Amino acid sequence: GAGVSQSPSNKVTEKGKDVELRCDPISGHTALYWYRQSLGQGLEFLIYFQGNSAPDKSGLPSDRFSAERTGGSVSTLTIQRTQQEDSAVYLCASSRGTGREVAFFGQGTRLTVV
Amino acid sequence: SQQGEEDPQALSIQEGENATMNCSYKTSINNLQWYRQNSGRGLVHLILIRSNEREKHSGRLRVTLDTSKKSSSLLITASRAADTASYFCATDKGGSYIPTFGRGTSLIVHP
Numbered sequence: 001g002a003g004v005s006q007s008p009s010n011k012v013t014e015k016g017k018d019v020e021l022r023c024d025p026i027s028g029h030t031a032l033y034w035y036r037q038s039l040g041q042g043l044e045f046l047i048y049f050q051g052n053s054a055p056d057k058s059g060l061p062s063d064r065f066s067a068e069r070t071g072g073s074v075s076t077l078t079i080q081r082t083q084q085e086d087s088a089v090y091l092c093a094s095s096r097g098t099g100r101e102v103a104f105f106g107q108g109t110r111l112t113v114v
Numbered sequence: 115s116q117q118g119e120e121d122p123q124a125l126s127i128q129e130g131e132n133a134t135m136n137c138s139y140k141t142s143i144n145n146l147q148w149y150r151q152n153s154g155r156g157l158v159h160l161i162l163i164r165s166n167e168r169e170k171h172s173g174r175l176r177v178t179l180d181t182s183k184k185s186s187s188l189l190i191t192a193s194r195a196a197d198t199a200s201y202f203c204a205t206d207k208g209g210s211y212i213p214t215f216g217r218g219t220s221l222i223v224h225p
Contacts, residue, residue, distance in 0.1 A: 004156075033212065037154070042202065042217035056212065089154060093213075102147065103204075103213055105156040 002026075004106035006092050012112045013082055021077040021109045023092030029104075031097030032075050034067060037108075038088045046090075049075065050097050082113045118146075118203045118216040126222045133190040135219040137203030138183075146179055147204045147213060148188050157202065160188075195225040 005024040013019050025032050034046040045059040049069045060066070064082075069075040079086055089110050093103040118139040127133055137146070145164045149157040163170045163179045163186065170177050176189040190197055200220050204213035 031211075035215070039154075043157075043215040045212060045214060048212050056210075091156065093157075101211075102159045102162060103157075104159070105149075107156040 004092055004094050004104050006090075006106035006109050008109060009107065010110045010112075012114060015084060015113055016081055018078065018080045019082055019111065021079075021090050021092075021111070023075045023077070023094075023106060025073065025075070025092070025094030026104055027073075029094035029096055030072065031095045031101070031103075032069060033093045033095075033103060034075070034077050035091045035093070036061075036088045037091060043091065046077070079111075082111075084113045087111055087113045118205045118214065120201065120203055120216045120219040122219060123217070124220045124222075126224065127193060129193060129195055129223055129225050131193055131223075133193050133197070133221055133223070135188045135201050135221070137186045137188070137205075137216060139186075139203075139205045140184065143181075143205045144211065145206060146177075146186050148175075148177060148186075149202045149204060149215075151200045151202065151218070154200075160201075190221075193221075193223045195223050197221060198223050 007022045030051045032049040035043040047067045048056040064080045067077045089108040091108045093105045095101040095103045121136045147162045148160040151157045161172050161177050174191045179186045200218040202215045202218040204215045
């Protein structure tokens, strides 16, 4: 596609339920990033995929969070047993992955845990 | 902890005035980028400056980088109401190319 696509745009879920957030990066981009942004805050790095390398999971806040990237393209961020503090906008970005490259962002998924 | 921090947190100006935002960071970098965010959603890339560059221009935007002071500034000249947004600097941490963002500067341009 022309840009990074994220779905759903908005998600309301009950506390304790699992959610899956999807990111479709720009075709040909080997690097993919997930960030989380709480209201009025900066972007918190979650996880980074680069080609076939092992992902950098150093930003995941707890073991309830996991992500995978299938076939080097689409990525899914899964949050298990959601908590109210998980409410945030989850942003995905991709880049060509050659280093020192611009990251292109999707419009994000606004997650609300009630 | 945040690698980059923007200053001020909020800036309110009149249309036509210049807006200056600053970014300070802690460790050595390969490059520094500025992004803009409207309405709390996706970020749009504005400009990238490499560690061996001191100044870059793009339209009404001017970015400077001072690696000795570990700081950068973004100047928007002749601001417009449409420039109202949050502006973030993003740095990588030396050996890593993962962009790390600050908390941003919220800019309001009054028509």
